[in-house]
Amino acid sequence: METVKAPATSANLGSGFDVFGVALDRPADVIRVERASETTIEVTGVGSQYIPEDPDKNVVGAVAEALDAPARIRIDKGVRPSSGLGSSAASSAGAALALNALYDRGYSRSELVPIAAEGEAVVSGEAHADNVAPALLGGFTVAREGAVTTVETDISLVACLPEIAVSTRDARRVVPSRAEMDDVVHTVGSAATLTVGMCRSDPELVGRGMDERLVTPARSELITGYGGVRSAALDAGATGVTVSGAGPSVLAVCYRRDRRRVAAAMLDGFDDAGVQARAYQTSVGEGSVLF
Numbered sequence: 001m002e003t004v005k006a007p008a009t010s011a012n013l014g015s016g017f018d019v020f021g022v023a024l025d026r027p028a029d030v031i032r033v034e035r036a037s038e039t040t041i042e043v044t045g046v047g048s049q050y051i052p053e054d055p056d057k058n059v060v061g062a063v064a065e066a067l068d069a070p071a072r073i074r075i076d077k078g079v080r081p082s083s084g085l086g087s088s089a090a091s092s093a094g095a096a097l098a099l100n101a102l103y104d105r106g107y108s109r110s111e112l113v114p115i116a117a118e119g120e121a122v123v124s125g126e127a128h129a130d131n132v133a134p135a136l137l138g139g140f141t142v143a144r145e146g147a148v149t150t151v152e153t154d155i156s157l158v159a160c161l162p163e164i165a166v167s168t169r170d171a172r173r174v175v176p177s178r179a180e181m182d183d184v185v186h187t188v189g190s191a192a193t194l195t196v197g198m199c200r201s202d203p204e205l206v207g208r209g210m211d212e213r214l215v216t217p218a219r220s221e222l223i224t225g226y227g228g229v230r231s232a233a234l235d236a237g238a239t240g241v242t243v244s245g246a247g248p249s250v251l252a253v254c255y256r257r258d259r260r261r262v263a264a265a266m267l268d269g270f271d272d273a274g275v276q277a278r279a280y281q282t283s284v285g286e287g288s289v290l291f
């Protein structure tokens with residue numbers, strides 16, 4: 001048997017749609033795999049009632065097939081599905097690492113990224129790697145076709161998860177298909193600023209570099225209370241706020257000393273909008289761990 005702890009992740013970070021991602025040091029899924037003649041899946045934990053156990057519908061089924069590694073797979077969910085915190089990616093990445101070890105497939109973590117991304121295609125329709133890359137490799141990741149770059153960084157974050165479900169598939173439908181050149185130039189500037197900020201572990205640069213006008217405006221409308229939560233976090237000391245992944249989680253960057261205050265402000269912001277929420281005081285963390 002192999003056991004893996006696979007972290008939540010936050011993709012996009014505003015300016016890096018479908019490219020940037022970070023691993024979070026909490027929450028996480030735990031995945032256990034044992035060899036079997038055919039794949040079976042059991043799911044427990046947060047939101048497990050909304051997750052199919054049919055291998056054709058659960059992301060880990062696609063990963064087991066891609067690795068030709070049939071197994072009894074048990075998933076203990078710590079990352080709620082449809083959260084914007086890479087719930088499906090945590091399971092995909094964790095299963096890829098665990099099955100790779102179980103069957104001695106010998107793939108490196110980087111080589112497992114496209115395999116784990118096959119799981120993402122099951123739920124969002126596209127094999128985007130911006131969540132599975134940090135879930136496997138840890139840190140801040142830049143995922144481009146066929147290549148992933150990773151940077152270790154020390155950045156404090158608050159991920160605030162409201163009791164709203166936004167499916168990644170639905171949130172991809174509101175992304176505009178065209179953009180104005182001014183907005184593209186603005187996004188390139190932000191993405192470069194954010195990348196420098198990650199390399200320097202500088203929350204001011206990371207926060208400023210989250211700003212963009214292409215995807216976040218449409219996505220934020222799917223999140224009840226987003227405007228108030230964003231303002232509250234910035235007033236409490238956050239250096240930047242954006243939609244986490246496809247939402248509904250809202251991600252704030254801050255100095256470590258402000259993290260509790262920012263988390264409380266975000267919860268108050270959702271409360272003012274009549275939405276219950278939970279705040280994870282977290283930071284950029286490591287990738288999946290094989291026990």
Ligand SMILES: Nc1ncnc2c1ncn2[C@@H]1O[C@H](COP(=O)(O)OP(=O)(O)O)[C@@H](O)[C@H]1O
Nearest residue numbers: 051058059081082083084086087088091123168
């Ligand atoms: N192992 C899994 N973990 C989480 N969600 C899964 C899993 N397998 C299939 N799903 C489905 O994927 C969807 C959640 O994925 P997604 O919308 O990408 O959420 P998130 O934004 O948290 O990644 C839900 O419909 C869920 O039922």
Ligand SMILES: N[C@@H](CCOP(=O)(O)O)C(=O)O
Nearest residue numbers: 011018084085086168245246
């Ligand atoms: N780049 C994707 C990321 C989706 O992240 P998730 O955590 O919401 O699954 C997108 O923005 O669609």
